[in-house]
Amino acid sequence: MKPSMLLCSAILSLATGWAQAAVPAHYAVFEMDAQGQARPMFYTQVQLDDPQRDLRHLPRSEGGLERVEYRVSRAGVRSAQVYEAPVPQFLRAEFALDPERGHGRVELHRPMRDPHRAFVVRVPLAVADAIELAGDGAAKVAQRFDFRELAIRSAQLPLAASARKAMPLAIDDQADGAKAANSGNRLDILVLGDGYTSAEQAAFANHAEVMKAGLFNISPYKDYQNFVNWQTGFVASSQSGADHPPYQAGCTGTSCCADVEARNDPRAGAFVNTAFDATFCTNQLHRALTTRSSKVMAAAAGYPNWDKVMVMVNDPVYGGTGGAVSTISAHTIAPSIAIHEFGHSVTGLADEYDSAYPGFPACSDAGGNVPCEANVTNQTNASLVKWRSWFTPGLPIPTPAGTAGTGLFQGARYLTSGMYRPVDACMMRALEHPFCPVCRQEYVLKLYRGGFGSPAAGIDLIEPGTESPSPAAAVAYARGTTKRFSAALLRPSIGTVAVQWYLDGTAIPGATSATYDFRQDTATPATRTLELRVTDKTAFVSAAMAGGLLQHSRSWSIRVNAARVQPAQALAGSP
Template sequence: MKPLLPRRPSLHPACWGLAMLLALSACGGGGGSSGPTTTITTPEVPRVDPPVVTPVVKPPVIGTLAWPMTLDATHPAQMKLLATDPDGGAITWSVVCGARLKCKLEGDTLSLEVDATAPLGQSGVKITATNPKGLRDLAERNVIVWSRAVANHLGSLAGAPDRAGLHLLILGDGFTAAEQPVFHQAAYDMLAKFASLPEIAAHLDAWNIHVGEVDAAVSGIPRAGNHPPVPPPLGSELGCQGIVRLLCPNAGLALPMAAKLLPHYTKVMVIGNTTDYAGAGGDVSTVSLAPEARDVGVHELGHSFAGLADEYTDLQINYPYYEGTFPNITSYATREQVPWRVWIDAARPVPTPFPPPDDFDAVGLYPGGYYRATGYYRPTMDSFMYSLGKNIGAVNGEAWARNVYLKGGAWSAVEPASGTTLQRSAQPAGGWLFKATPLLGPKIVETRWYVNDIERTDLRGATQLRLLSAEPATVRVDLVDLTGRVRQDQGVVAGRGWSIQ
């Protein structure tokens, strides 16, 4: 029998690690050793409570909405509102619409309808999604709205037929009754083109822009020489005068139609129902449905409305020239004689070399214009009267602005009638009351009142002057453009006057 070996005291399992590292018994017996005993104290580990996790509360998120770009009275819109809530709660919707829109909310469906009496403009829409915890998400958008309401074949994109100012009447030719919405959209696109050009947009509020519907029996515009059985109502044809890109109406049909729809029109434009790139100028300017043709429309109004000349070279054309006829062409070559010298920087040489040293639109005196490369000068290196789609330019822009005022865009009301001679013997007890209300707002124009050619500076911007006059007197009111786009005559663009005898 084998002798029994001495039994070693057992260690607590938790002490084995320390025993192996230190060869000491920190937790149990001494193993029979007579040496000193070393005691190891394990440091107390502080208790750490688990962190308190605060749940993140997130607001709802509105999904992508099918916002309409434009709205009109004939085509209401409906939108399905979409939103997600992280907690899966039910969404409550609310909506606020601008003055030109009528909004109706049923559950998550929003209906938008244009006020048929509202003028063309932008209207805001604000949509709010709220979850059960009161958290919100907001979506907002400006929508272009217009009435597109037509009475007796006449509607207005901007302004109204009985409003003071200028009246551009846009007629459609070659559009059937079912295609009139296509014509309306093309007319609106033409208006949007005007609004995109700063020199025109600065005074666009002086315009009333109308559409005249002329229903065609057959859709489209024929080519010259085709002689369709039923021609368009306004007689328009493509390729007239042997030029492929000309679109010519019959002015003998278009102008009487314009007078029937709007007797006091200022200018008439015809949109032809063809996607071919085409247009023309004259008493009746024309454009096609091609987007590029809108530049033709602006160019041709530059001729017929603003009185501008072509600035490009075309040796096939040989019209007579008379100095002073056009605001953008001169035969003078010295700074003192240039009609637009107020726009030329003192450091810029006259004539001006090519290219401009610092600014492509810089005003100077550039050789070439009125169809000739030499002998005439133009204000800028390039413009919409030189190349379609280019900038209008400062000098051409001033010509456009001055014609806005000259042709009816200055005053909304003047009393008494300008030029009236008043008798002192008939003076009312309270004195004479003169009224002159500008058509455009105070950020665009300002009145200046004069009595016997002395300005009443206290009445700058006023719309009336009251005067007691025991002696003969003259009264005048000048209208000054504040946009910076009119420099000649110190910015004076219109005036009215009276005399008292």
């Protein structure tokens, strides 16, 4: 076998067994400089539930993402496959127009680059001992990092000391204290805190619980809460709160703020020492509250199976940003902004408001290489609009503003014309509204389709690794005996799934539970096929747009052999 095939075989064999046991892996955090070169900031070894977590390609429709391409190698054998790590180009600075009222239109502020662009690579030890970041043009050259070398000098890496203070994390797995459910088959959200001293752990727990309650109190998040592992990790800071640079006209540094809104900051001039360097007025926008994402990712190694990381900052002033790490203050309406941001970072939805965003990558559903996000389109032919199955009968297409129902409303994705949204007002446009049917559907499809992290192929209604017996090999069966087949099922928090067993392609009457007892007294048929099908019966997904995503199945091949020997027969045949 060729060396490259051996490397692929190692990856495949690890992936096959991920549901049964975690595997040791490299966990390395890098920061990108202005020239696009990567600098290692932190290294440790962790246990991964899904060894293929970061060995994947990213969705190409996700706007505003930079992608760092890399190959892995082991013992000098370089992978043929190219993988990608996400590095957001911009921070999102989106706020309610009237934060004191708590609701209203969302306003996008000017685009801003993350001053500390960071990414993490998680690769099983058995797969790689080095990583090679691809070059990109004359301004960027290929870089190679040896994980063994990083391990040796891990204590000298820039974030080694600060990350040690943050680990191990105090993990609050579930509300009842139970261990987190199968991480390899869930959306894993990790919530960390910044600006909480060691004496303020209870305050962090309360703030995180408010955030959780707000998120899972609306559809579709509450309907699929069982599909999410919500983890909280406490990280103690030396001081409380965040930095509040004071107002100074014309300021261009980080010790002051040129935004006139900083004049009204009740904490102006406060500078504190926190674990993740939380600060207001990033890029001279007062409400732009950020943390240093590389420090957050280093601390997150305490729970390495995360898909998305959020940071709660112990500061009552309204602010936050979205990006590689979503950062939110402890202001009372922070959960609303977090829900909106979750629509971007997890579901991949576009903003539906029309305030200008110069330079944002264009999209088109009427031709072009980059299709638009699920909830926006430039297609006006009613028969070609991707959400046409959700159209309210009788509505004109395009649809006049102020009309109730689902249609085609002009103004979305930072354009006042030429771009359309499904309803007049939705959570992706204004905070006081629920998600529209199209946005709600996309979240459900994203859970099943994958693309949010791990599992890369989406969440499975049949828990991987729980099948008994294993369907990986033919099952030897002695006729005349009873053989139980079973699997653990994942069900939505609200809603139902249909369960049906099939024998040789025919539904078995009454076989609608997670277990089935197979029995055959005759010698023929000698080969049988038993199948379990589980289907999500949600009304959130249009049948015309579901494809096969809502149905999952397992099949067992049964080999019928000799009849069972009865005890009396055994005695009669004894010498």
